[in-house]
Amino acid sequence: MLTALSLVIGALLLLGLAAVPLAPRAAGARLVHGGCVAACVLLVVLAIWALLAGGGAVLALPFGPPWGRALLALDGLSAWFLLVLGVTGAIASLYAMARPPARPGAVPPYPLFLAGMVLTVAAADAFTLMFGFEVMSLASWALVAADHAQAENRRAARLYLMMAALSAACLVPAFGLLAGHAGGFSFAALRAAPPTGWLAGGVLLLGLLGAGSKAGLAPLHSWQPMVYPAAPSHVTALMSGAMAKVALYVLARLLLDLCGPAQPLWWGVPLLVVGAVSAVLGALRATLEDDTKVLLACSSIENIGLITIGLGLALAFRGADLGPLAALAAGAALLHILNHGVFKTLLFLVAGSVLASAGSRRLDRLGGLIHAMPVTAGCALVGIAAAAALPPLSGFASEWLLLQALLAGWRTGDIGFQVLAAAGTALAAMATALAAAAMVRLFGLVFLGRPRTPRGAGAHEVGRLERWALLIPAGLTLLLGLLPGPMLALAQPALMALLGPAAMAPAQGFALLGGTGEAAAWYLPLALLAALAVAGLLVLLAVRARSPLETRRGPVWNGGFINAPDYLPFGDPLSQPSAGGFAQPLRSMLGTSLLAARQRVDMPRPGETRAAGYTASFADPAFGWLVVPAARLRDAVAKRCETLRDFSVRRCLSLGFGTLLALLALLAWLEAH
Amino acid sequence: MGKLPYDIAHLLGGAMLLLSFVLLYQRRVQAVINAFAVQGGVLALAAAWQANMQGVPELYLTALIAFVAKAVLIPLALRAMLRRLDLHRAVETALGIGTSMMAGVAVVALAILVVLPITAGARAIAREDLALALSVVLLGMLMMITRRNAISQVVGLMSLENGLVLAAVGAAGMPLVVELSTAALVLVVFVVAGFFVFQIRERFDSVDTAALESHRGEGAGDGWRGEGAGDGWRGDAGQDGQRGGAGQA
Numbered sequence: 037m038l039t040a041l042s043l044v045i046g047a048l049l050l051l052g053l054a055a056v057p058l059a060p061r062a063a064g065a066r067l068v069h070g071g072c073v074a075a076c077v078l079l080v081v082l083a084i085w086a087l088l089a090g091g092g093a094v095l096a097l098p099f100g101p102p103w104g105r106a107l108l109a110l111d112g113l114s115a116w117f118l119l120v121l122g123v124t125g126a127i128a129s130l131y132a133m134a135r136p137p138a139r140p141g142a143v144p145p146y147p148l149f150l151a152g153m154v155l156t157v158a159a160a161d162a163f164t165l166m167f168g169f170e171v172m173s174l175a176s177w178a179l180v181a182a183d184h185a186q187a188e189n190r191r192a193a194r195l196y197l198m199m200a201a202l203s204a205a206c207l208v209p210a211f212g213l214l215a216g217h218a219g220g221f222s223f224a225a226l227r228a229a230p231p232t233g234w235l236a237g238g239v240l241l242l243g244l245l246g247a248g249s250k251a252g253l254a255p256l257h258s259w260q261p262m263v264y265p266a267a268p269s270h271v272t273a274l275m276s277g278a279m280a281k282v283a284l285y286v287l288a289r290l291l292l293d294l295c296g297p298a299q300p301l302w303w304g305v306p307l308l309v310v311g312a313v314s315a316v317l318g319a320l321r322a323t324l325e326d327d328t329k330v331l332l333a334c335s336s337i338e339n340i341g342l343i344t345i346g347l348g349l350a351l352a353f354r355g356a357d358l359g360p361l362a363a364l365a366a367g368a369a370l371l372h373i374l375n376h377g378v379f380k381t382l383l384f385l386v387a388g389s390v391l392a393s394a395g396s397r398r399l400d401r402l403g404g405l406i407h408a409m410p411v412t413a414g415c416a417l418v419g420i421a422a423a424a425a426l427p428p429l430s431g432f433a434s435e436w437l438l439l440q441a442l443l444a445g446w447r448t449g450d451i452g453f454q455v456l457a458a459a460g461t462a463l464a465a466m467a468t469a470l471a472a473a474a475m476v477r478l479f480g481l482v483f484l485g486r487p488r489t490p491r492g493a494g495a496h497e498v499g500r501l502e503r504w505a506l507l508i509p510a511g512l513t514l515l516l517g518l519l520p521g522p523m524l525a526l527a528q529p530a531l532m533a534l535l536g537p538a539a540m541a542p543a544q545g546f547a548l549l550g551g552t553g554e555a556a557a558w559y560l561p562l563a564l565l566a567a568l569a570v571a572g573l574l575v576l577l578a579v580r581a582r583s584p585l586e587t588r589r590g591p592v593w594n595g596g597f598i599n600a601p602d603y604l605p606f607g608d609p610l611s612q613p614s615a616g617g618f619a620q621p622l623r624s625m626l627g628t629s630l631l632a633a634r635q636r637v638d639m640p641r642p643g644e645t646r647a648a649g650y651t652a653s654f655a656d657p658a659f660g661w662l663v664v665p666a667a668r669l670r671d672a673v674a675k676r677c678e679t680l681r682d683f684s685v686r687r688c689l690s691l692g693f694g695t696l697l698a699l700l701a702l703l704a705w706l707e708a709h
Numbered sequence: 710m711g712k713l714p715y716d717i718a719h720l721l722g723g724a725m726l727l728l729s730f731v732l733l734y735q736r737r738v739q740a741v742i743n744a745f746a747v748q749g750g751v752l753a754l755a756a757a758w759q760a761n762m763q764g765v766p767e768l769y770l771t772a773l774i775a776f777v778a779k780a781v782l783i784p785l786a787l788r789a790m791l792r793r794l795d796l797h798r799a800v801e802t803a804l805g806i807g808t809s810m811m812a813g814v815a816v817v818a819l820a821i822l823v824v825l826p827i828t829a830g831a832r833a834i835a836r837e838d839l840a841l842a843l844s845v846v847l848l849g850m851l852m853m854i855t856r857r858n859a860i861s862q863v864v865g866l867m868s869l870e871n872g873l874v875l876a877a878v879g880a881a882g883m884p885l886v887v888e889l890s891t892a893a894l895v896l897v898v899f900v901v902a903g904f905f906v907f908q909i910r911e912r913f914d915s916v917d918t919a920a921l922e923s924h925r926g927e928g929a930g931d932g933w934r935g936e937g938a939g940d941g942w943r944g945d946a947g948q949d950g951q952r953g954g955a956g957q958a
Contacts, residue, residue, distance in 0.1 A: 690854040697819065697847075704822040
């Protein structure tokens with residue numbers, strides 16, 4: 037099994053190499069992405085095999101870092117994330133096969149990106165994990181920077197590289213602290229010596245910063261809304277669907293597994309707080325953004341936040357010795373990782389299809405696409421309903437479990453944590469509701485109503501292969517929504533890897549089980565589906581019975597305005613609500629305090645002939661408080677370093693000499709003590 | 710083995726260190742080259758003595774290479790270059806002679822402080838040889854940074870390499886390959902350095918490296934700076950990323 041896995045990694049690397057000559061031709065690019073589809077399907081098979089058969093074995097590769105050999109292993113946790121990676125990777129690669137990226141430069145890094153993620157997930161020592169993580173970061177940077185002709189893409193790629201450097205600068209010392217304490221890099225050695233005291237605190241802080249910045253947790257999330265639109269659509273789908281999950285894998289592996297089971301209750305608090313803030317901030321921004329990909333990126337931040345809440349709760353419950361509840365929270369997180377991976381991949385691919393077909397990402401230039409692209413619209417509806425957490429789709433099942441876990445927060449017995457859990461419940465519920473509003477707005481503006489531009493009116497349905505790349509994840513979203521119980525049973529080894537051998541998945545048969553004992557709540561998706569079907573049938577029959585006339589199609593309601601003149605064939609654009617208009621209530625309710633939203637009405641005085649104006653804007657606080665000062669600091673440092681460039685040869689040499697002397701002096705001093 | 714062989718090995722190592730100091734205070738290029746030639750000869754002697762002492766005949770070859778290259782060929786070449794450049798003037802020092810001597814003494818003290826405790830478990834001869842070799846290396850570096858003259862900088866580099874070879878021959882069991890490659894490396898370095906000296910001579914009519922400094926980064930440097938100002942993530946360009954374009958329009 038592990039040999040097959042290492043062969044897949046090797047094949048992906050070779051594919052990346054072969055892609056260099058193949059990429060300029062469309063057929064070659066198709067071939068490369070087809071190879072990625074095959075590799076990802078193989079990964080799914082391997083992951084399911086490992087989850088069912090259980091794989092504790094460690095494979096030592098015949099090469100590795102200077103002090104040893106690289107180790108690979110597929111325990112439950114790795115296998116679960118490998119499953120997510122394989123599913124999303126296969127879908128995204130299939131889409132790329134149907135619609136190869138416009139730039140040949142975006143083809144070769146793609147297999148490397150996949151290989152880096154597989155290596156990260158399958159690593160069994162800290163060095164291999166960090167190596168895979170960095171390969172993933174660099175390859176995805178190359179993908180983001182592939183279309184570097186546009187200044188905004190260059191800027192996004194630069195910010196992304198900075199963030200990748202930051203996450204490496206935090207994760208390497210985090211693993212270093214653990215390894216220095218344990219005296220070895222393999223996971224077995226790290227597990228055997230769990231950190232305590234300030235060491236554990238340092239690992240928690242660095243791990244949260246490093247993995248959180250990669251996953252897009254507040255306040256280090258501001259790169260996502262810039263980077264996701266810059267990358268090709270299938271890459272964006274993979275970044276949100278798989279890469280953010282790989283970052284969460286590192287977080288879970290580091291904090292829940294490698295730091296040992298004996299960590300105290302408060303360990304969950306930072307994760308809970310950061311997750312809740314990300315969820316609300318992401319969801320609120322998603323209701324305000326007017327670019328499909330940016331909106332989806334913000335929704336990703338929200339979902340990553342929810343997953344982090346789940347991981348934090350699992351840590352806290354484990355610290356409070358509440359095993360079943362920890363399993364409930366961790367199960368919610370794991371299930372949401374899979375569900376979000378699938379439906380967010382679907383939604384990003386839909387955004388890509390809409391961009392290619394209707395020519396824009398901006399909500400104000402789309403509209404009415406349900407007529408031109410019915411299959412895409414149907415798939416989008418499935419994904420959007422899942423993202424809005426509507427039953428019986430997949431998003432509902434995992435978010436329901438998460439809310440059940442949050443509602444059980446009072447059972448920890450610590451008053452501070454009880455209050456926090458209550459606040460977390462409120463915030464998570466608010467985030468879910470805001471996400472639903474954002475998704476309704478997305479679907480309404482893109483697919484319903486009238487086209488807003490002539491280009492949008494000329495949209496057409498996507499090709500056959502591309503249609504499959506949308507239909508498969510839509511089908512999976514439905515299926516995962518109906519079968520959360522079996523999926524959690526499949527995730528049982530992952531739960532055991534996180535919480536110890538006693539953990540039991542919160543599921544029985546096809547049903548999900550929230551809570552324990554008498555307070556347990558049940559979620560039966562199949563029964564719910566049957567009830568919904570019966571209700572729908574009844575409504576249909578009732579409507580049929582009440583109105584025997586045939587259905588007729590009338591003109592689109594124009595919002596109460598008078599009919600547009602003939603020279604406006606798509607209707608008066610002003611009589612259709614805009615993205616800003618939809619966002620208005622939430623912007624003035626929540627945006628002013630959380631996102632510094634501002635609006636200005638420029639009303640001409642009576643008698644003036646100029647047009648009235650209205651401008652509204654908002655800014656993410658993390659941007660102004662973190663990114664801008666960081667950029668300023670970087671500029672100052674760069675200016676300082678400029679003087680180094682003007683040094684003479686002699687002064688450069690003296691710099692090296694001085695450093696050498698200082699190191700020697702340090703050595704002498706260390707020996708003396 | 711008696712005590713005498715150790716003493717002779719130390720004597721030769723100490724002589725090399727002494728010659729490093731000699732190199733450091735010479736004011737004339739001619740004298741610098743002479744001192745360097747003597748140092749190369751002493752290095753050859755030290756290597757030959759080690760070959761005798763350790764009973765490793767390969768080290769005789771090292772000694773021969775050191776003698777031919779460092780005591781004869783390179784000094785001759787340097788002298789020829791000096792004649793071609795018609796340079797018989799004094800070395801311009803960046804640091805005063807007295808100051809550089811004091812710095813040299815401090816550096817040697819540091820080297821001994823570092824090496825002796827680290828190698829507490831090793832053979833006595835290796836320990837002190839290592840300390841001497843490290844001192845020679847550091848003094849070579851010091852020479853490179855206290856001189857402005859290109860030829861003395863080249864000599865400093867090669868004296869540094871002498872220190873490396875001294876360390877290599879002092880450690881028993883060092884394969885010969887290393888010395889051969891280092892010797893070849895130094896020759897290459899020497900050729901490159903000589904080439905540079907000629908280039909400098911041709912272009913600027915001087916072997917003072919300071920003349921290079923005013924010609925660094927023309928054209929390319931300006932372009933780089935221009936790009937940085939053009940589309941950089943300037944601190945204030947942030948709000949919604951449209952400022953860069955707006956500034957042009």
